[in-house]
Amino acid sequence: xxxxxxxxxxxxxxxxxxxxxxxxxxxxxxxxxxxxxxxxxxxxxxxxxxxxxxxxxxxxxxxxxxxxxxxxxxxxxxxxxxxxxxxxxxxxxxxxxxxxxxxxxxxxxxxxxxxxxxxxxxxxxxxxxxxxxxxxxxxxxxxxxxxxxxxxxxxxxxxxxxxxxxxxxxxxxxxxxxxxxxxxxxxxxxxxxxxxxxxxxxxxxxxxxxxxxxxxxxxxxxxxxxxxxxxxxxxxxxxxxxxxxxxxxxxxxxxxxxxxxxxxxxxxx
Numbered sequence: 001x002x003x004x005x006x007x008x009x010x011x012x013x014x015x016x017x018x019x020x021x022x023x024x025x026x027x028x029x030x031x032x033x034x035x036x037x038x039x040x041x042x043x044x045x046x047x048x049x050x051x052x053x054x055x056x057x058x059x060x061x062x063x064x065x066x067x068x069x070x071x072x073x074x075x076x077x078x079x080x081x082x083x084x085x086x087x088x089x090x091x092x093x094x095x096x097x098x099x100x101x102x103x104x105x106x107x108x109x110x111x112x113x114x115x116x117x118x119x120x121x122x123x124x125x126x127x128x129x130x131x132x133x134x135x136x137x138x139x140x141x142x143x144x145x146x147x148x149x150x151x152x153x154x155x156x157x158x159x160x161x162x163x164x165x166x167x168x169x170x171x172x173x174x175x176x177x178x179x180x181x182x183x184x185x186x187x188x189x190x191x192x193x194x195x196x197x198x199x200x201x202x203x204x205x206x207x208x209x210x211x212x213x214x215x216x217x218x219x220x221x222x223x224x225x226x227x228x229x230x231x232x233x234x235x236x237x238x239x240x241x242x243x244x245x246x247x248x249x250x251x252x253x254x255x256x257x258x259x260x261x262x263x264x265x266x267x268x269x
Contacts, residue, residue, distance in 0.1 A: 004051040006101045009034070009082045010251075011093040011111070013122045014046045022089050023048065029078045030056070037107045045119050047107050048082055057100045072097075083251050091122045093256040121256070129225060129249035131218050133188060133232060134201075135181055136210035136243040137173045173241030174213075180239040181214050187235040191228040192218035196254040210243060217254035225249055 007029050012019060014036065023034040028050035036046040055061060065071045079097055086092045101107045111118070189195065198215040220228045229246050236244025 003054040005054045005057060006037075006049045006104050006107050007032075007052040007057070008095050008099045008101060008107055009048040009050075009079060010086055010095055011045065011047050011118045011122070011256075012086045012090045013044055013119075014038070014090065015044045018089060019046065019048075019086065022085055023082070026082065026085055027078065028082050029075055031078075034082055037104050037111065039108060039112045039115060043115070045111065045115050045122065047111050048086060049101075049104060049107055050082075052100070057098060062098060083253075087251040091126045092251050093118060093121060093125070094251050094253045095256070125219070125252050125255060127222050128193065128219050128252065129222055130252045130254055131220050131225070131228060131232075131246060131248035132250070133184060133214065133216045133218060134212055134245045134247070135177055135184065135214035135236070136245070137170075137177050137213055138210035138241055138243050170241075176239040177213050177242045180236050180242045180244060183235045184214075184232055184244060185216070187231050188216075188218050188228065191220050191224045191231075193221065194219040194255055198254070219252060219255050220249075222249070 009028065014020075020036060023036070026034055028034045030050070030052045032050035032052060034048055034050050037049050038046045056065065065075075076097060083092060083094050101110065196217045198217060200215050201212045218228070225248075229248070232246050233244060236242065
């Protein structure tokens with residue numbers, strides 16, 4: 001018989017008791033049905049969980065799985081699918097990927113211990129969503145060097161000339177990226193109530209062409225979402241070799257736990 005443990009997706013507020021119906025039929029990790037754990041019949045703060053095979057999530061197995069990008073993608077998609085379903089109906093606090101407990105009773109004890117902190121954070125995040133802002137350096141193709149006179153032409157000199165032009169184009173792109181980052185952040189902070197700076201993505205995590213040099217998340221009131229997106233993209237225009245990408249709205253993955261640093265406040269009008 002397969003030993004099962006509880007996989008936890010997120011903490012949410014279920015004030016009207018509608019979340020069970022929202023999750024009905026929704027497959028979670030390992031295609032398992034999703035259910036809610038609460039501290040009592042009338043408790044409105046809940047944890048969404050599924051039963052998953054313990055053998056896939058013990059320390060040794062998980063270490064191996066974290067090196068398997070295909071496995072990670074499948075689990076991450078299921079994790080995100082459940083959180084987005086919850087976020088469509090309620091404020092949520094997403095939990096980290098592969099957060100597991102021995103059983104539902106362990107989840108219930110955790111919830112009982114931290115219920116007040118969770119409830120306070122859910123209140124703080126109500127009617128706010130996360131937006132991602134990434135900046136990429138995509139050095140423009142260098143201008144062709146001036147044609148040398150016939151006596152100066154040689155493969156070596158032509159190669160050096162091309163390399164010098166490429167280096168200058170790359171340096172210009174980084175300088176433009178710094179200017180774009182300042183302008184984009186100033187604009188984003190006029191709307192955002194909080195900001196988290198993530199490490200720039202590298203390797204297979206970096207999506208699209210170019211080098212990711214800024215990877216920030218902003219917490220934005222829902223009523224300001226479209227203005228935020230439009231104005232941030234506009235602020236990033238006009239910088240050769242630089243691409244600004246805005247993604248969202250997302251559940252507040254980056255803000256589920258209060259930041260240790262002082263939050264970024266909305267700029268005074």
